[in-house]
Amino acid sequence: MIVILIGINLLPTAPTFGQPRLLQSVTPQWVESIVPNGGRPEAKKISDGYYFKLLDYQLHAEQQVAYTHVIREIVNESGVQYGSDISVTFSPTYQQVRFHELWVIRNGQRINALQVDQFKVVAVEQDAASFIYNGDYSAYLVLDDIRVGDQIEYSYSIAGRNPVFEGRFFEDIYLQGSVPISQLHSSILVSPSRPLKVKTFNGAPAPVIRPVGQLSRYQWQFNMVEAVQYESYTPSWVNPYRYVQLSEYADWEAVAEWAQRINPVPAAIGGALAAKADDLLRQSAGDPKEFANAAIRFVQDEIRYTGVEIGEYSHKAHQPEDVFTQRYGDCKDKSLLLVSMLRYGGIDAHLALVNTTLISKIGDQLPSPSAFNHAIVRFKIDNKPYWVDPTISHQGGDLDNRSMPIYGSALVLEPAASELESVVSNQSGKIKCEERYSLSADEEALASFTVETIYSGHEADQLRSQLA
Template sequence: MLVLSLLLILTPAIAPAQKVNTSPAPAWLVPFTPDLSKKPNAKNISDGYYLLLLEEQRHAELKSNYQHFIRQIISEAGIQNGSEISVDYDPQYEKLTFHKIVIHRDGKEINRLPGAAFKLLQKEQDLSRFIYSGTYTAYLILEDVRKGDQIEYAYSINGDNPIFNGKLDSRIYFVAYEPIVNYYKNLIVSPQRQIRFKRYNNAAAPLQKSWNGLTVYEWNKVDVRETDNTNFVPSWYNPFTYVQVSEYPSWKEVAQWGMKVNQTPAPGPLLAGKIAAFKKAANGNPATYLLQALRFVQDDIRYMGIEMGEYSHRPNNPDRVLAQRFGDCKDKALLLCTILRANNIVADMAYVNTDLREAVSEILPSPNAFNHAIVHAVLNNKVYWLDGTMSYQRGSLADLCEPDYGRALVVTDTTTQLTPVIPTTRGKIAVREIFTLPDDANKDGKLEVVTTYHRDDADAQRAELAGTSMKDKEKSYLAFYKKLYGDVVIRDSITTRDSVAGNTIYVNESYLVHDIWKNDSSSNKLLFTTNAQSFYDALSFISDDKRKIPVSIRYPYDLDYQIILHTPVKWSLDQTPLHLQNEYYTFDYTATIKEQQVILSYHFKTFSDHIPVKFIPQYVKDLKKMNEVTSMDLTWNPGTAAARHPDGKGNWLAIVLALLFAGVFAGLAFIFYKHSVTPAGETPESLPIGGGLVLLAIGLVFTPMGEITGICKMAVFDYSYWISISDRQDLGNITVVQLFLIMEMMVNIFMLAYSILLAVLFFQRRDTFPFALATFYFIATVFIYADNSLNHYLFKTEKPKDIFNINSILWPLLRMAIWVPYLLISQRGKNTFTMPYRPPQG
């Protein structure tokens, strides 16, 4: 409604200028005679017509731009595509005059200018971005156009934007996608003008000559090229052939122009009242004042630009912007500057180019080098780049992220060059996709997604959430996971939580995945494939390592992404970590396992907005490596019902072997029990157990209990785990792995029998106890070291990093270092364990 109201209000003011004038061709034209007998290569004609002539002459002193075209219609497609004439102009300061509209047919000229019925259409292609420029299109539909006709027309646009005071600042392009047979462009200037040229992409230098006391620069070559369909091109990359013309000698002069354009009177009553309210609320804290002023301009002054005439570059008075509660980027920037300066905060307008970014420094100085205005503020010797158009920006002043604008022209009377906008604070995105895989192919899987956005990524997400219904959001997210995992349905609605103070947004999703296990016909097993799509979407995937233009990548970008799989059985992985790092990006991938949980971790961070041509071959190689780890297959053979339901029964093979081993080791323990060190017949005296031996007694009592607990928890007794080993392609020789599990179980039963024997020997104060204890500790040390090493080798498990881990060799070594010397050196130790074996009296 606002836009419609503006159109209704502003249209009467423009209506008198909405007129297409007619006149003969201007007398100031430099003579140019085209060769109308020339023809283009027919293979290059695609729309059914070509340009027999393109002539453009610009007289800078008269502020007049003359255009002259001849279209040659060669087919019915050309009649459809080439029978309209349209010219864009701004009636605020430009006058459109047509000099000729003629159809050449069979050697005759049909003059269509006298009866031309132009339609004047409001162009306003930027209304979707809430910008009203007041431009119009003069549109003419030619009648009775036939195959073979030549359509010739010429017009002039007189006038230029008064905001530039007649200074030259333009770009002349020499590129076309259709054949142009005769091509001519010129620029006519006074010899007193100090103009500068800069040529891009091998543009030809102009031919210079004098004519009627003026200087004429001429070009007569055009670069005809195929349509560029290359993807992932940086916004600042311009492959076209063109020349920049500028009359501004330096950035200092552009800044001085900006100072004049952005002058404003002292705040009026309305703005002064608002400033006083800000000061009162800030209570003397300038940081609080700055932040609340920024939030007000961002959130309470809506974005809307009426950029007619000189107001394309001149901001409106801040009092007016406050009263109407809308404005464009320069209106918001000047309003914010005025509010900050009122509290003695250094604040200046700053011009940036959101497309060129840092590349703006490579072009000639000019006001048209920029397309956006922000604020450069200094508080407590810290620089802040403040963008009044960034609604939904939150967080503290310390966490404010600098916008990625590369270079800025700070509008002050001391500015001489562009200032880098250096990003020091960046956002981050953390994604956790948590899958619960069922223990039955007929059960549904679950997917929980938790995404956390920090700082400027939270700002962007907050704006997206504000402009999108939750219904559409859920529909979009669901489509994303359906594409990856098939039959996915929403389990619970999306929930969001916005931590405004910390500028963090949390988004939670919950899904059910039907038929999450797929039947792998080649192996007759169940298959689930992960897809790291969140990471995948952050990259610009190309395959041409001979590409000759840079590749855009998302910057700034920091993604911490994990896929967490809760599996029905224990898994192990044979996944090699991947680490890539260079001056443009870093990428890390690791896969870890914790019991029945598999964690795939990705981290991707960029340091540049593009990959230069010289690095593209390496980038293509890195992409292949990254692509190899963006998905992973998990295969599983549930086997019998017991395998599908792990608690159904144990592994009877392991149980029987355990009982057998227990019997053998019990017999060996009994044999050792009857062994004595003391010569037969001697009966030495023995002290009762006391002193420090009480602590050893406690340990010996609890050691068998710990051994029993550990044996009961061993995976070898779980039938589902035993069966699943056969599905583990990453384990190599399965027989060796199963044999290791049996041997591990056997040694644990041996240690159980040994620990019971030790307790018996201790409490009977047997003379063999000290030797048996030392041997036990030695065997325990060797076993723990060997078991950890083999587990790491066979199952690729992590080696314990904590030296105090329960499975560390430190504990038996420590106990041996304490108790063995005590038993051998202390008098109580020597006099306690002296009893020989005494056979039972029959």
């Protein structure tokens, strides 16, 4: 008989920081002035009670500043409810927000509503339920006295880019949204010396490129952009929006080189971590498979999954000795720890980057660090490759029958890595249920009913985790 237990998970307290400050300044001189000239969408195409009269996004790649200019028009009471707030999310460890203007336009009259000190700046840990803390903050303002027919116009700049990317440029430019856009403008100022690759998706046009002084401006302009209606049960790898990718990474090899620079595998480990590895080696009597299995179970089950991904640690892993001591880490922390332990035991092991949403469709993307959202491990014993996700706990089985999620393609961080590699998945788990009835010829005798359920593979892992 199997008894299902219900447990309560207690979230750890999110890290705290000094309160970030917002600034006020004039519009940057490099910004191209866009005059609103779009019409109004049909009423039946406005689902949330408002639309964007203007959505203007301009990026200066060399100064690492992104400028946004919005005019939002409220068309009914639902728009008053859903369109009267302003919210800007940023990472204060390397970004700064500067507001330029905020107007409420009513009956042709412009009312200046910009008071930077009225904004509330709060920590937003959207992934806290998954034990991931990235240190992002949101500056938000609930506007007073917004009415049907009002237009809310505001602009701001976010200065700064994560230093983990070493100044290399890549960006996704979306040319559609979930709300109708009367007039859309997007542009990027970039040095011609950057060898940018451009790829368009879902009918998005290539940019118009023209010189601006010593720079080049990549530009897109549209009127009457319809909202995208997202359908239920759409596969995770389907992105229905028109968008454009730009990247100065020449190929996957360039991405792998960057990833290996920021996450080098230590040449050696020592201290308590080495002592633990030695203990596992003794227990496995030198058998590489037994050692690998023991190391995997240790990292999966005794290093809890919690990520503090602030600043450059969004992509940079903490040192294996630190992760071992603190007994927690995110996917890249746990993967680098496992790789270090496996190499200590003489096993050829490497970090591998995957995308759990795009899966095998990742090959359709332009090479860049943003193509990946998860780290796993690939290692070889007797020249046979094995794949493991160190963030999965309560896994049973041995190396040859351990379950492995469907991750599609991976970029293995090994020397001269230049292509994506297929991840060998194992989802062969089953649930076998057998019911036995024992009845007597005597109508007044007791009957027995026995249920035996056998879980195997990933089904067993899932139940094991649930019971724990």
